[in-house]
Amino acid sequence: MSEPVEKQSVPSVWRIRTLSGPLLWAVGLAIPAVFDSSWVSIAAIFAIYAVSALSEDVILGRGGMFDMGHAVYFGIGAYVTAILNSSFGLPIFATLPAAVLLSAAAGALLAGPLMRLRGDYLLVATIGFNSIFVLAMQNDPGGMTGGSDGITGIGFPSLFGLPLASQSAMFWLDWVVLGIVLLLMRNLDRCEFGRAQRYLKQDELAATTLGVDARKVKTQAFALGAGLAGLAGTLFAVQLSTVSPASFVFTESVTLFAVVIVGGPGSIPGVLLGTALMFVVPQIFRDFAQYRYFVFGIAMIAVMVLRPQGLWPQRRRRA
Amino acid sequence: MSALLELRGLGISFGGMRAVDDLSLSIEEGHIAALIGPNGAGKTTVFNMITGVCRPNDGQILWQGQDITGAPPHRIASLGIRRTFQTIRLFPDMSVFENVRAGCHLRAHQRWWQGLLGSPAQRREDAMLAERTHELLRRLDLDGVADEPAVSLPYGLQRRVEMARALVAQPKLVILDEPAAGLNDAESAELSQTIFAIRDSGVTVLLVEHDMNVVMNVTDHIVVINFGRKIAEGDAAAVRDDPAVIEAYLGRDDEEPAP
Numbered sequence: 001m002s003e004p005v006e007k008q009s010v011p012s013v014w015r016i017r018t019l020s021g022p023l024l025w026a027v028g029l030a031i032p033a034v035f036d037s038s039w040v041s042i043a044a045i046f047a048i049y050a051v052s053a054l055s056e057d058v059i060l061g062r063g064g065m066f067d068m069g070h071a072v073y074f075g076i077g078a079y080v081t082a083i084l085n086s087s088f089g090l091p092i093f094a095t096l097p098a099a100v101l102l103s104a105a106a107g108a109l110l111a112g113p114l115m116r117l118r119g120d121y122l123l124v125a126t127i128g129f130n131s132i133f134v135l136a137m138q139n140d141p142g143g144m145t146g147g148s149d150g151i152t153g154i155g156f157p158s159l160f161g162l163p164l165a166s167q168s169a170m171f172w173l174d175w176v177v178l179g180i181v182l183l184l185m186r187n188l189d190r191c192e193f194g195r196a197q198r199y200l201k202q203d204e205l206a207a208t209t210l211g212v213d214a215r216k217v218k219t220q221a222f223a224l225g226a227g228l229a230g231l232a233g234t235l236f237a238v239q240l241s242t243v244s245p246a247s248f249v250f251t252e253s254v255t256l257f258a259v260v261i262v263g264g265p266g267s268i269p270g271v272l273l274g275t276a277l278m279f280v281v282p283q284i285f286r287d288f289a290q291y292r293y294f295v296f297g298i299a300m301i302a303v304m305v306l307r308p309q310g311l312w313p314q315r316r317r318r319a
Numbered sequence: 320m321s322a323l324l325e326l327r328g329l330g331i332s333f334g335g336m337r338a339v340d341d342l343s344l345s346i347e348e349g350h351i352a353a354l355i356g357p358n359g360a361g362k363t364t365v366f367n368m369i370t371g372v373c374r375p376n377d378g379q380i381l382w383q384g385q386d387i388t389g390a391p392p393h394r395i396a397s398l399g400i401r402r403t404f405q406t407i408r409l410f411p412d413m414s415v416f417e418n419v420r421a422g423c424h425l426r427a428h429q430r431w432w433q434g435l436l437g438s439p440a441q442r443r444e445d446a447m448l449a450e451r452t453h454e455l456l457r458r459l460d461l462d463g464v465a466d467e468p469a470v471s472l473p474y475g476l477q478r479r480v481e482m483a484r485a486l487v488a489q490p491k492l493v494i495l496d497e498p499a500a501g502l503n504d505a506e507s508a509e510l511s512q513t514i515f516a517i518r519d520s521g522v523t524v525l526l527v528e529h530d531m532n533v534v535m536n537v538t539d540h541i542v543v544i545n546f547g548r549k550i551a552e553g554d555a556a557a558v559r560d561d562p563a564v565i566e567a568y569l570g571r572d573d574e575e576p577a578p
Contacts, residue, residue: 203408211488
């Protein structure tokens with residue numbers, strides 16, 4: 001059953017592998033120069049959802065915790081930016097740390113009760129959190145969230161007094177953030193925190209007897225995943241200049257969950273591929289958008305049956 | 320001389336079953352001690368209580384005089400106690416190197432954000448721990464299979480990988496749960512040498528073992544339990560001739576008719 005270990009990986013192949021990622025990212029920077037504005041906005045949406053899916057992967061793919069309420073953290077980030085910007089007039093970049101930290105705090109807080117639950121039980125509990133979040137936003141607590149209509153008129157971010165108002169400028173912002181998050185994920189693969197996650201996922205008892213503090217590592221994973229989702233939420237609020245509860249409902253969480261499972265849990269290229277399939281393809285085939293979940297349902301079943309490790313699985317690594 | 324590890328009146332029940340009852344023993348630093356007894360005597364349960372996997376109902380566990388009863392497994396590990404499992408528990412999707420490297424977890428002092436940022440200090444530490452892992456792999460003659468998936472190895476080698484994982488952080492006490500199970504004669508003879516080598520490197524050893532050759536050859540101190548209770552204790556010669564031990568293992572040979 002075990003995968004054959006790639007032995008004949010010559011150095012040049014290795015170099016192509018490590019360089020192809022940054023190269024593709026750099027090529028991506030040229031998208032606004034080549035494509036028209038509708039494609040640029042699709043690429044921006046891809047970058048935002050890729051950050052969101054990678055953040056789900058921290059919890060689901062790497063942590064092995066069935067988080068099916070990830071849209072909550074995405075939503076907290078979006079709402080924090082929307083409220084601070086439209087009601088309090090804070091510049092977008094000033095809202096960003098608050099969005100990340102509040103989402104991370106929510107993740108760490110919810111991790112407490114979730115930690116005791118396993119597999120399917122955890123999944124049901126996270127669905128519960130998602131429903132609570134959407135209901136709370138709809139009920140407009142303190143007149144802050146604007147109820148079902150949400151919040152409109154979110155401003156543009158500006159950098160050193162220079163407004164990033166154009167479609168291209170916003171794309172570049174999203175793309176740069178995606179690049180930073182990809183770098184973080186690559187480092188996560190290589191550091192002790194990432195390894196501790198793998199130990200716990202593969203054998204929790206063995207891991208704890210080697211000194212892995214399961215509670216701490218899982219809480220950190222939730223906080224990190226939620227914080228990155230909050231970051232994506234800020235970008236989302238800016239991109240659409242409006243937030244409403246409909247963007248953070250349970251089905252959005254399901255889609256993020258599916259992106260990770262279908263793409264390849266713990267695999268950066270896998271999650272990016274999954275994001276492209278789930279969020280970008282439907283934008284291209286707008287006319288068929290209503291068949292989205294029909295097609296994805298079939299695709300998920302096919303992947304689970306034919307390729308349970310995901311379309312682009314995590315590869316064995318050495319250290 | 321104070322004991323490295325001391326159990327005082329340890330007891331645990333599962334449901335209505337008294338798995339371990341009023342067990343007291345102490346292990347001296349630098350010794351090789353063994354816990355033996357027939358199948359189902361409660362040996363693994365004792366290990367589970369020491370390593371924090373399950374919590375005793377009664378009694379105390381003292382580590383260098385300090386009460387550690389009921390501490391969680393990762394806390395026990397941080398004291399310098401490592402174990403292997405009767406049913407080998409290697410990380411299935413990892414190579415031999417990665418499995419053994421996992422044993423260094425507590426030697427890594429990097430913070431999570433240092434790891435995420437890939438700081439120079441974090442990289443230096445990772446390189447240092449990788450070197451430490453390779454060194455131990457060489458010492459245990461596992462360097463040839465370092466990159467193989469651990470679970471693809473033959474049984475005997477898997478046991479050795481698990482032992483390497485327990486030893487790589489240079490613990491104070493290593494607990495081996497049936498290290499000779501599934502080994503052939505040559506391998507178990509080699510195991511005795513390995514256990515001596517572990518002791519000589521400054522690690523106290525506690526083992527559960529069925530292979531009496533191994534037990535009689537290597538141990539300084541043997542504790543025999545049956546039905547969760549201690550029935551004998553002493554060095555190899557004393558335990559071997561103890562009537563209670565012979566009875567536990569072989570049954571009574573002069574069954575007397577009821578009066």
